[in-house]
Amino acid sequence: MMDKDSLILPKDFPELKNDTFLRAARGEEVEHIPVWCMRQAGRYLPEFRESRAGKDFFETCRSPEACCELTLQPLRRFPFDASIIFSDILVVPQAMGMDVEMTPGKGPTFPEPLKDPEDLKRLKTKVDVSSELGYVFKAITLTRHRIEGKVPLIGFTGAPWTLMSYMIEGGGSPTHSKAKRWLYRYPEASHKLLSQLTDVIVDYLLGQVKAGAQALQVFESHAGCLGPVEFKEFSLPYLRDIARRVKDKIKLSGLDSVPMMVFAKDGHYGLEDLADSGYEVVSLDWTIDPCSARLRTGGKVSLQGNMDPCALYATKERISEIVKKMLEGFGMKGYIANLGHGLYPDMDPENVGAFVEAVHTHSRQLLKSN
Numbered sequence: 223m224m225d226k227d228s229l230i231l232p233k234d235f236p237e238l239k240n241d242t243f244l245r246a247a248r249g250e251e252v253e254h255i256p257v258w259c260m261r262q263a264g265r266y267l268p269e270f271r272e273s274r275a276g277k278d279f280f281e282t283c284r285s286p287e288a289c290c291e292l293t294l295q296p297l298r299r300f301p302f303d304a305s306i307i308f309s310d311i312l313v314v315p316q317a318m319g320m321d322v323e324m325t326p327g328k329g330p331t332f333p334e335p336l337k338d339p340e341d342l343k344r345l346k347t348k349v350d351v352s353s354e355l356g357y358v359f360k361a362i363t364l365t366r367h368r369i370e371g372k373v374p375l376i377g378f379t380g381a382p383w384t385l386m387s388y389m390i391e392g393g394g395s396p397t398h399s400k401a402k403r404w405l406y407r408y409p410e411a412s413h414k415l416l417s418q419l420t421d422v423i424v425d426y427l428l429g430q431v432k433a434g435a436q437a438l439q440v441f442e443s444h445a446g447c448l449g450p451v452e453f454k455e456f457s458l459p460y461l462r463d464i465a466r467r468v469k470d471k472i473k474l475s476g477l478d479s480v481p482m483m484v485f486a487k488d489g490h491y492g493l494e495d496l497a498d499s500g501y502e503v504v505s506l507d508w509t510i511d512p513c514s515a516r517l518r519t520g521g522k523v524s525l526q527g528n529m530d531p532c533a534l535y536a537t538k539e540r541i542s543e544i545v546k547k548m549l550e551g552f553g554m555k556g557y558i559a560n561l562g563h564g565l566y567p568d569m570d571p572e573n574v575g576a577f578v579e580a581v582h583t584h585s586r587q588l589l590k591s592n
């Protein structure tokens with residue numbers, strides 16, 4: 223048994239017992255297709271709802287013990303092949319000096335969103351991620367110890383455009399028109415904000431790897447409200463920059479490299495570019511067909527996804543059929559099974575179990591018959 227102090231140091235981590243997810247991310251041979259779910263540590267689990275009850279969301283995010291417990295919960299139920307640290311993409315705008323509240327039933331709210339370029343003055347120019355986001359690093363280190371090498375631990379961040387749109391909209395939005403107004407009206411200020419976000423994100427991801435994260439996912443969740451031209455100007459260059467700079471810094475720090483994954487939700491107009499953007503894995507939402515995603519990415523990257531989360535409302539038999547088709551479409555090389563977006567709070571944990579089991583069972587059979 224480790225003493226309490228050694229649990230907070232990012233060293234002497236338990237040996238990894240299941241590296242299937244990491245091998246698939248690198249396009250190597252596997253015995254079964256690895257599977258995890260976005261938002262697997264979430265409200266669909268009764269134990270999550272119980273742990274979170276009566277507590278402020280961001281206070282929970284700032285407690286390494288709470289984040290560790292929430293991250294481990296789904297692993298106690300399901301044989302997932304990876305875990306993702308419990309946190310949120312909006313901790314980055316907080317670190318830059320913005321207030322963000324989580325309003326139950328409404329979601330994230332910024333009481334004072336950015337209105338025009340003058341407001342950029344309100345943001346910190348230099349962000350010391352170890353003091354502002356050290357709580358995430360502590361949560362990662364603690365979880366990496368407590369997970370006991372069962373599966374790898376994924377760290378994550380929001381991408382610059384997605385975070386910019388939250389900071390300007392002040393919350394969720396069906397059109398993102400306030401944020402898009404900046405792109406068309408204030409392109410220079412938009413680039414300034416995107417660059418500032420990129421700098422913080424690079425340090426943040428490096429800090430996560432130093433703390434023990436074994437893979438990283440960058441969420442460009444609002445790619446779908448951009449068109450191909452705006453995507454090429456305001457999203458892609460920053461996604462590329464993040465991959466390149468994080469990798470350079472990992473090398474310079476003498477750390478082991480980790481696979482990086484990019485998820486540009488509804489951004490399939492940019493799939494060819496994403497496959498060429500420096501990430502090992504491209505994550506896909508459910509609106510793209512697995513075979514065409516393979517063709518369009520030309521074997522350059524591993525693919526991850528993309529079952530419609532709502533397929534989990536189907537019967538277990540139907541889930542199994544859908545999974546089998548999805549596996550056949552993606553093939554058995556360089557593939558990580560996941561949903562096309564996060565789990566919803568009203569989903570039945572039993573069907574999540576059925577999804578995981580279907581991936582494991584069908585992929586073992588398909589690999590045997592290959």
Ligand SMILES: O=C(O)CCc1c2[nH]c(c1CC(=O)O)Cc1[nH]c(c(CC(=O)O)c1CCC(=O)O)Cc1[nH]c(c(CC(=O)O)c1CCC(=O)O)Cc1[nH]c(c(CCC(=O)O)c1CC(=O)O)C2
Binds near residue numbers: 307310312441444
């Ligand atoms: O509804 C949304 O997803 C958008 C707003 C929202 C966010 N955090 C949030 C909420 C309220 C809510 O979930 O009800 C608030 C939030 N974040 C999270 C939870 C847990 C849950 O969904 O039940 C919750 C629900 C609130 C609660 O527990 O009280 C945790 C979270 N957010 C996120 C992650 C990473 C992941 O998805 O695996 C994770 C942790 C991993 C895990 O739980 O297993 C990432 C996140 N947060 C957020 C976004 C932007 C999504 C968008 O705008 O399309 C994204 C990226 C994405 O899902 O595409 C913002």
